[in-house]
Amino acid sequence: LGRDYVSVGNYTDSYFPADGIRFIAVNDSIDSEEGESEIAPFKNILNEMYARDISKKIRSSHRLRGNMGEPLSQPPYGYQKSPENKKKWIIDPEAAEIVKSIFKMCLDGKGNETIARILQEQKVLVPMAYWQSKGLPRGGKKTQANPYRWCKTTVQKILSQQEYCGDVINFKTYSKSFKNKRRYDNDPENWMIFKDVHEPIIAREDFERVQARIANTKRRAPKPHNGxxxxxxxxxxxxxxxxxxxxxxxxxxxxxxxxxxxxxxxxxxxxxxxxxxxxxxxxxxxxxxxxxxxxxxxxxxxxAFAELLSRKTDKEILKEQKHCEEKLQKAITRNDTVSRLYEKLYEDNATGKVSDEWFMQLSHKYEVERMELKSKTTALRKKLSESGKQQQQRExxxxxxxxxxxxxxxxxxxxxxxxxxxxxxxxxxxxxxxxxxxxxxxxxxxxxxxxxxxxxxxxxxxxxxxxxxxxxxxxxxx
Structure with missing residues (x-):
């Protein structure tokens, strides 16, 4: 029958009879010519309940996998799945060179439209056409007449993908319901970012410079006669x-x-x-x-020049270190609190004070928070340990x-x-x-x-x- 009892009921009770359409469901032994089926509405409800339950389990599974750092999406242009381990990404050398050239052109001051035009003139396949030429399945529009016609939005998307630094970013989008297939953009604060998981194509410093340039660039290309x-x-x-x-x-x-x-x-x-x-x-x-x-x-x-630069940067380093230390201490304190709450929840479940259902929900919540705090403390400790980076920047x-x-x-x-x-x-x-x-x-x-x-x-x-x-x-x- 169906998994949306409202829509199925509307068709079987109103639309099909009004338009003289015969409805047959072989597996459920239903034929509209034999009269209305009293059991059909209940089967529709049960089917929807089953679909909702499956959706919850899949969401929970995705959440756990995503929190563990496993990529939940297809690798972006420039990467491919490893033949030995499908959960790992490796560099696609041919596409990676195009990605590097796009970032280089952006750092040289070229805009998205200019970059797209240059790629088209060089007869570089757009990502979808490239994947098709390699026999790789990808979702998206596959009917573009010119396989070399790059769009500035494609260039913009490539320049904004942090995955090229070697990171895995999960939960960038979400769906509101199993009935609604549309994906919505998630707030960046809800993303899970795992740094240095795979080999980078773009240096992190170059990526950050590109993001800073993009954030400050909103202008049309100058007219040719204006130089x-x-x-x-x-x-x-x-x-x-x-x-x-x-x-x-x-x-x-x-x-x-x-x-x-x-x-x-x-x-x-x-x-x-x-x-x-x-x-x-x-x-x-x-x-x-x-x-x-x-x-x-x-x-x-x-x-004297080195001493001048040192005086300028040391003050900023101390300020940043103090801020990171405060955030790290708060994260450590909260992590200890979550651990104690988890232990108490386990004891309450063992003594029967908390049901198994509540135990599963709350334990999952605490586990997710614990993983987030672990990732946060690791990042802060790494930031504090990189105090020598300022010296490299000065050099x-x-x-x-x-x-x-x-x-x-x-x-x-x-x-x-x-x-x-x-x-x-x-x-x-x-x-x-x-x-x-x-x-x-x-x-x-x-x-x-x-x-x-x-x-x-x-x-x-x-x-x-x-x-x-x-x-x-x-x-x-x-």
Whole structure:
């Protein structure tokens, strides 16, 4: 008959008789021409109860498997199931190279649409077509006419999948009922994340850099006649309202490119009173001068430069360690409490104070919480043990500065390796006495105050006749 007694009842009692349809259920010995069956409604109810019970058991099984770190989904593009163990993922070399190239293009400053176009021009099969060519079963649309036509949403999904770092993430989606097959997105706080389970395709640091870039990137591709996208896009922020600055090209003189606050009142009906207008060529000159000052300071006195970076990062390390230690202590205390509650529940069940049904439900609840606390404490201990990572970050920063010393011009990858963001403030003053503050915050260390270097005074530019702007690089003082 069926497993949804409401729908089956509607068909057998109303729809079939009204439309003259004969209904036969061979296994249940029911034929609508022999008259109504009094037992059929009860069988429908029992069938639904059976389906609901099976659904509960399957959900419980999935929950236990998911909490143990077993992947509950198919491996993403770039991975495949291991022939020896279907519960393990191994790298698919051919697809993994495409994944690496997608992340590299993103770090080089290319957008999702540009990446998709490049892959299509290179005749790279889309994931579904690739799986079909390998004879791998996958759910999803299989009727796309052009197997090389990549969509920007596919690129976006690949760039957002943490599984490429070697992690397993379970419970990203859920269903509300066994009757409703639709999957709903789960809140990230309900995910179960198991790190370093399989071999990574993308380094975790590169993945985090891509996520930071994605979070700060919401813009259309520039029009061809306006020139290439600026390498400073996504790095400039308003010093007052902290909104990103948007890149523009002058409508009359196409050689003039500039940035303005995306939240200013004049252009975008925002809340920021000033436009924070700054020329793109001025930004480039200011950044070049500051990086040269830093490079020369490193070259002149490497020990002093290392001590300067150490003073900047040690304070942040101590603050983060204290925060992690507090969270770790709370997790350990709660874990001890859960263990005591579990022991008491077992004793109450043994003495008959708690029924077997309640014991199974509560014990499952405590076991899930215990597994979550175990995962949390492990992650916190690992974070505390990685105190030496800050030293590695400082060394990476110094290496990036050294690479800049060997280059004659700035590139997007080098900028994103060195700079976290740049704050641009509103221009002050009038005429040739105008000043504008541009403050650079570097990765891992924030703002770095380089000792005075008379060889490199502040950059000053004549923006138009009778108007000159001097660009200051020190933060505002309270």
């Amino acid at each position: 290439q996208k600026s390498i400073f896009s996504d790095l400039l922020f308003c010093g007052d309202c902290h909104t990103k600055l948007r890149y523009h090209t002058n409508t009359i003189n196409k050689d003039i490119h500039y940035f303005v606050c995306a939240n200013n009142k004049v252009d975008y009906r925002g809340s920021c009173p000033g436009r924070h207008y700054v020329r793109a060529d001025a930004i480039e000159q200011v950044v070049m001068l500051e990086l040269r000052r830093m490079a020369e300071y490193l070259s002149d006195d490497e020990d 990476s920063f110094v290496l990036a500065v050294r690479r800049f010393m060997q280059m004659d011009y700035l590139t997007a990858p080098l900028l994103r390796e060195l700079i976290d963001h740049i704050d641009v403030f509103e221009t002050e003053g009038t005429g040739k006495n105008r000043t504008q503050r541009i403050v650079i915050y570097y990765r891992f260390v924030g703002y770095v105050e380089i000792p005075a270097a008379p060889r490199h005074p502040h950059y000053k530019a004549d923006t138009r006749q009778g108007v000159a702007v001097e660009y200051l690089t020190e933060p505002k003082t309270a």
